[in-house]
Amino acid sequence: MSNDVVIRADRLSKRFGTLTVFEDVSIEVKKREVVAIIGPSGAGKSTFIRCINYLHTFNQGTLEILGHTIVGGHNHPSKDVLQDIRTRVGMVFQTFNLFPHLNVIENITLAPVEVKKVPRAQANARAMELLEMVGLPHKAEMYPKRLSGGEQQRVAICRALAMEPEVMLFDEPTSMLDPELVGEVLAAIRRLAKEGMTMVLVTHEMQFAKEVADTVVIMADHGVVEKGPAREVLESPRTERAQSFLHRVLNPEEVPDPLEQEVLPIGGRR
Amino acid sequence: MQTLWSAWMQYLPLLLRGTAMTVELTAAALVVGVLFGFLLALGRLSRVPALDTLATGYVEVVRAIPVLIILFITYYGFAELGLVLSGITAAVVSLGGFYATQYGEIFRGAILGIDRGQTEAATALGLTSAQTMRRVVLPQAFFTILPPATNQLSNLIKDTSLVFTISVADLMYQANSALSVNFLPMDMLLEAGVIYFIFYLIIAKVLGRWEVSVQRRRN
Ligand SMILES: Nc1ncnc2c1ncn2[C@@H]1O[C@H](COP(=O)(O)OP(=O)(O)OP(=O)(O)O)[C@@H](O)[C@H]1O
Ligand SMILES: [Mg+2]
Numbered sequence: 001m002s003n004d005v006v007i008r009a010d011r012l013s014k015r016f017g018t019l020t021v022f023e024d025v026s027i028e029v030k031k032r033e034v035v036a037i038i039g040p041s042g043a044g045k046s047t048f049i050r051c052i053n054y055l056h057t058f059n060q061g062t063l064e065i066l067g068h069t070i071v072g073g074h075n076h077p078s079k080d081v082l083q084d085i086r087t088r089v090g091m092v093f094q095t096f097n098l099f100p101h102l103n104v105i106e107n108i109t110l111a112p113v114e115v116k117k118v119p120r121a122q123a124n125a126r127a128m129e130l131l132e133m134v135g136l137p138h139k140a141e142m143y144p145k146r147l148s149g150g151e152q153q154r155v156a157i158c159r160a161l162a163m164e165p166e167v168m169l170f171d172e173p174t175s176m177l178d179p180e181l182v183g184e185v186l187a188a189i190r191r192l193a194k195e196g197m198t199m200v201l202v203t204h205e206m207q208f209a210k211e212v213a214d215t216v217v218i219m220a221d222h223g224v225v226e227k228g229p230a231r232e233v234l235e236s237p238r239t240e241r242a243q244s245f246l247h248r249v250l251n252p253e254e255v256p257d258p259l260e261q262e263v264l265p266i267g268g269r270r
Numbered sequence: 271m272q273t274l275w276s277a278w279m280q281y282l283p284l285l286l287r288g289t290a291m292t293v294e295l296t297a298a299a300l301v302v303g304v305l306f307g308f309l310l311a312l313g314r315l316s317r318v319p320a321l322d323t324l325a326t327g328y329v330e331v332v333r334a335i336p337v338l339i340i341l342f343i344t345y346y347g348f349a350e351l352g353l354v355l356s357g358i359t360a361a362v363v364s365l366g367g368f369y370a371t372q373y374g375e376i377f378r379g380a381i382l383g384i385d386r387g388q389t390e391a392a393t394a395l396g397l398t399s400a401q402t403m404r405r406v407v408l409p410q411a412f413f414t415i416l417p418p419a420t421n422q423l424s425n426l427i428k429d430t431s432l433v434f435t436i437s438v439a440d441l442m443y444q445a446n447s448a449l450s451v452n453f454l455p456m457d458m459l460l461e462a463g464v465i466y467f468i469f470y471l472i473i474a475k476v477l478g479r480w481e482v483s484v485q486r487r488r489n
Contacts, residue, residue, distance in 0.1 A: 110406075
């Protein structure tokens with residue numbers, strides 16, 4: 001693995017029982033690179049990004065990450081390897097998943113204190129720095145349920161960053177948010193990109209992908225249908241599947257109602 | 271009225287001595303029941319089939335047997351097999367062993383009720399499964415666990431009275447021995463009943479306070 005490749009997934013395949021979620025997915029993420037994964041619902045984007053930090057196992061292929069190699073379908077990697085990967089890879093979820101019994105600062109300091117044994121005072125200080133970065137220092141003592149979705153997601157980003165990760169994974173970080181709250185979360189991610197954080201980002205925000213991503217990967221029909229430089233893929237996709245997907249996303253009002261096409265007239269004859 | 275009151279007062283010290291035993295038995299059986307119950311819950315949630323089967327089998331069988339039979343098996347049955355236990359040990363083992371099935375199911379249900387996103391988030395942060403259990407899952411399960419656990423504790427307190435049948439000198443035993451001397455069964459049994467009730471009331475109050483204070487802290 002060349003030195004600045006942080007993640008290399010080589011022909012990963014994932015099945016749930018008999019359901020094939022994706023097959024032969026290969027991507028490479030270099031240091032400081034931002035890779036956006038887009039594609040229709042059910043394409044396996046979430047499942048794939050969860051394989052990167054091994055929240056999901058995979059059935060075939062090889063995943064090289066931060067100097068570790070995991071081969072699909074074989075024995076699980078050891079606890080130490082997984083721990084090393086997970087402490088160095090941060091993840092932000094669609095549903096935030098903040099810990100409701102802990103306040104904001106406790107959410108952020110839990111992992112550094114428990115896992116890395118960072119002294120409490122130091123962890124608190126770092127948490128406050130991070131909260132300031134996302135504009136939420138005044139919410140430090142609040143519990144998650146008192147925060148708006150956008151605030152919760154910004155706290156979740158701080159929680160991941162508190163482990164000082166080398167890579168950040170985002171799984172549709174804004175798709176559960178009211179439209180007016182999306183911007184504040186995107187701003188935090190944009191800022192990370194500017195600071196040179198290596199990131200993999202599953203998103204439905206095409207404009208944002210075009211702006212922050214270096215590389216765009218389109219997943220559909222159980223695999224990668226197109227990948228390349230962000231602008232190229234998004235503005236002039238080469239494959240038909242990518243074109244039709246992008247056309248639908250960019251012109252949602254033109255997508256026909258499937259019911260109108262399928263419904264038979266009363267009596268069952270056309 | 272005068273004589274009644276004096277009988278209650280006269281035998282109060284004896285009954286309180288029995289109460290001390292009842293409290294100790296309750297505490298010891300509770301500790302055994304909670305710890306063993308937690309292990310049973312982990313067993314039933316385990317991905318190792320043998321552990322799951324073992325824990326499930328234990329729970330299904332033991333919880334269906336009357337506590338008195340379990341107590342007699344532990345005290346008389348085990349002795350027949352050469353394992354002679356003192357009355358107190360047999361009481362703690364059988365009550366703890368029985369209530370472990372109750373607490374185990376309470377824990378299991380509460381753990382299953384925690385959103386998967388919570389454990390995923392903790393895992394993604396690098397927490398071990400033990401840390402995840404201790405810092406993320408159990409604190410959230412607290413409110414699901416406490417009410418049914420308090421309920422079971424009231425059953426446990428009442429079931430400790432069964433130990434008088436193997437001559438452990440608990441509250442019931444002392445009430446029984448008093449009434450066989452003074453021939454005032456109504457008074458002695460009522461007095462014991464009142465003490466059981468007060469014991470439960472105190473515990474329920476304390477646990478209720480605990481619940482409220484944790485709730486307040488998290489709001
Ligand atoms: N734990 C699971 N068990 C069984 N099937 C699953 C599981 N998780 C996901 N799937 C299935 O795998 C497929 C891909 O799901 P996934 O969530 O990865 O898609 P996605 O691309 O992230 O979609 P979306 O854009 O809606 O988030 C779906 O058909 C889903 O039903
Ligand atoms: Mg998804």
